[in-house]
Amino acid sequence: GLTMPIAIAFAPLAAQDASPAPTPTPVLAAGDLRAGTDLSGPWHYSIDPFRSGIAGFHGEAPDVGQQRWRDIDPRAAMASDNRVLYEFDLGHSPITTLPSSWLTEAPELRHYQGLMWYQRTFAAPPRRQGRTFLRFGAANYATIVYLNGQQVGRHEGGFTPFAFDVTKLLRDGDNQITVGVDSEASDTTVPPAVTDWENYGGITRPIRLITTPDTYVDDAWVRLLGDGRLAVDVHLDGPQAANRPVHLRIAELKLDRAGVTDANGDWRATMTAPRALVRWSPDRPKLYDVGVVAGEDSWQDRIGFRTIAVRGADILLNGKPIFLRGISMHEEELGVDPTRAMTTAAARALLGEIKDGLHGNFVRLAHYPHSDVTLRLADEMGLLVWSEIPVYWRVAWSNPDTLARARTMLAENIRRDRNRASVAIWSVANETPVTDARNAFLRTLVADVRRLDDTRLVSAALLVERSKTADHPVMTLADPLADVLDVMAINTYNGWYTQDRLTDLPTSEWRVPANKPLIFSELGADARAGFHDPIKSQKFSEDFQADYYRYTLQMADKVPTLRGLSPWILKDFRSPRRQNPDFQQGWNRKGLISETGQRKQAFDVLATYYQRHGG
Numbered sequence: 196g197l198t199m200p201i202a203i204a205f206a207p208l209a210a211q212d213a214s215p216a217p218t219p220t221p222v223l224a225a226g227d228l229r230a231g232t233d234l235s236g237p238w239h240y241s242i243d244p245f246r247s248g249i250a251g252f253h254g255e256a257p258d259v260g261q262q263r264w265r266d267i268d269p270r271a272a273m274a275s276d277n278r279v280l281y282e283f284d285l286g287h288s289p290i291t292t293l294p295s296s297w298l299t300e301a302p303e304l305r306h307y308q309g310l311m312w313y314q315r316t317f318a319a320p321p322r323r324q325g326r327t328f329l330r331f332g333a334a335n336y337a338t339i340v341y342l343n344g345q346q347v348g349r350h351e352g353g354f355t356p357f358a359f360d361v362t363k364l365l366r367d368g369d370n371q372i373t374v375g376v377d378s379e380a381s382d383t384t385v386p387p388a389v390t391d392w393e394n395y396g397g398i399t400r401p402i403r404l405i406t407t408p409d410t411y412v413d414d415a416w417v418r419l420l421g422d423g424r425l426a427v428d429v430h431l432d433g434p435q436a437a438n439r440p441v442h443l444r445i446a447e448l449k450l451d452r453a454g455v456t457d458a459n460g461d462w463r464a465t466m467t468a469p470r471a472l473v474r475w476s477p478d479r480p481k482l483y484d485v486g487v488v489a490g491e492d493s494w495q496d497r498i499g500f501r502t503i504a505v506r507g508a509d510i511l512l513n514g515k516p517i518f519l520r521g522i523s524m525h526e527e528e529l530g531v532d533p534t535r536a537m538t539t540a541a542a543r544a545l546l547g548e549i550k551d552g553l554h555g556n557f558v559r560l561a562h563y564p565h566s567d568v569t570l571r572l573a574d575e576m577g578l579l580v581w582s583e584i585p586v587y588w589r590v591a592w593s594n595p596d597t598l599a600r601a602r603t604m605l606a607e608n609i610r611r612d613r614n615r616a617s618v619a620i621w622s623v624a625n626e627t628p629v630t631d632a633r634n635a636f637l638r639t640l641v642a643d644v645r646r647l648d649d650t651r652l653v654s655a656a657l658l659v660e661r662s663k664t665a666d667h668p669v670m671t672l673a674d675p676l677a678d679v680l681d682v683m684a685i686n687t688y689n690g691w692y693t694q695d696r697l698t699d700l701p702t703s704e705w706r707v708p709a710n711k712p713l714i715f716s717e718l719g720a721d722a723r724a725g726f727h728d729p730i731k732s733q734k735f736s737e738d739f740q741a742d743y744y745r746y747t748l749q750m751a752d753k754v755p756t757l758r759g760l761s762p763w764i765l766k767d768f769r770s771p772r773r774q775n776p777d778f779q780q781g782w783n784r785k786g787l788i789s790e791t792g793q794r795k796q797a798f799d800v801l802a803t804y805y806q807r808h809g810g
């Protein structure tokens with residue numbers, strides 16, 4: 196693939212890596228709210244399975260690679276001179292609409308994993324001043340970008356935003372942008388090749404040109420501290436970033452706090468929160484327009500203020516115990532042919548099922564950072580969020596490049612979303628078998644989270660050991676990582692992947708830390724919507740799934756430290772490893788709703804349970 200070295204210093208791998216968390220630049224925080232030119236729409240595309248556009252077949256630089264064609268028309272050149280040869284011609288290749296995954300563009304691309312080239316031309320914004328950035332919401336997985344034939348930069352990681360300063364490469368009038376996106380996963384990528392979801396290659400979130408003054412607010416973080424004060428961190432970038440007057444403004448609260456940046460362009464301050472401040476909660480998701488003004492630049496975001504903490508086994512939101520009535524979801528829109536391009540309407544349809552349908556207050560955004568669209572809606576609608584990076588199943592724990600990838604992804608995710616009141620939990624991994632190398636890897640990530648954001652809870656979905664006494668199953672959490680986590684999280688599938696009788700589940704004994712909150716971060720069973728088997732209740736029937744939920748929820752009620760649930764999963768989702776011809780057909784069917792939104796029986800079981808728990 197387009198894997199690339201990332202410049203980070205490594206500590207010996209046996210120990211936790213104590214080097215500072217990586218800082219991706221530019222951050223362009225709240226870049227989705229900055230004014231800009233959207234490059235969504237028609238783009239040419241062309242597959243390149245042997246990566247000829249990256250290197251010739253003897254490893255040499257490609258002389259006629261697609262990315263260098265500015266001002267050359269291969270079709271016309273070959274027609275007028277029979278010595279000329281071009282084997283790619285992006286400008287005459289088929290057209291797709293971005294953002295979207297190529298998997299859904301054409302039947303022959305359904306299972307294509309590899310390098311894809313995209314190209315379009317666009318007019319430079321008129322009367323440009325200051326700096327222009329090219330910001331990608333996300334491209335899966337490794338990306339190389341050219342502007343007018345010049346390489347702009349590279350990025351790795353399929354789910355986080357990245358931006359390049361293209362001020363010097365942009366021309367007046369017509370510009371040509373070429374992007375190579377390589378979706379191929381390997382043993383050392385994050386996630387690795389084997390997952391339980393579709394690997395949607397492509398540019399799945401908007402690409403925008405964003406113009407700022409020469410000196411601009413690259414990063415800003417405004418939050419409520421545990422002690423009730425407000426805190427602000429600002430980082431300016433540009434020639435006048437140092438010793439620069441700045442203002443934090445929240446007009447609705449009549450707050451205007453002035454400060455001055457230091458020699459690095461940083462300003463940090465804490466202040467008493469205005470008395471009128473209304474705290475954000477799922478019941479009252481109050482957001483404020485927050486501004487940071489620095490010279491000509493005015494940074495804007497919409498931010499809610501709340502505290503989240505643990506005390507013993509309780510999770511406290513704004514100081515009060517809360518039970519997390521949640522569900523998990525993938526980033527995949529409703530419909531028979533989803534392409535993972537999440538619009539506000541698509542996200543609202545899914546989150547609405549959680550908030551209004553299930554009476555929920557919590558969503559696990561599995562298994563990677565979701566679109567900024569979804570996070571902003573969670574803020575607005577009042578849903579607490581579990582956010583995670585795709586450190587999933589079997590990761591190359593001893594590989595320093597893999598650790599670097601995970602750390603960069605985590606930093607990009609946290610810097611994008613730490614102004615979101617909805618985000619309550621950062622999770623660093625899912626179902627990862629315990630080894631020394633894994634423990635060191637994950638401890639490094641936990642330390643990174645604490646350095647980047649000390650105002651939220653840290654978790655990971657852990658594995659448990661099964662045993663049995665004479666009369667009941669025993670589940671033991673014996674994971675050394677538990678010591679450094681705030682919230683214990685366990686995925687449980689007893690009765691689905693195990694031979695347990697459902698009626699025995701409520702007798703299960705859970706040996707978990709007594710002084711920390713536990714979440715069942717997953718539980719679930721497949722059912723094909725519309726398949727009923729009321730007498731035998733066989734697996735894959737709606738009846739079995741509903742029974743599974745009934746007995747698993749009875750089991751949950753008996754775990755003293757349980758403080759929340761995010762069952763698996765809201766909606767059936769594409770998964771190439773799920774090929775039961777009668778029931779799955781390429782979909783994981785653990786959804787409480789089908790891919791088209793049809794509710795299964797278990798939906799009501801969970802909705803009723805959540806209503807009883809205060810929803």
Ligand code: GCB
Nearest residue numbers: 391625626686717763783785
């Ligand atoms: C899990 C994984 C999730 C799978 C699910 C399943 O434990 O975390 O990604 O999709 O089980 O359906 O088996």
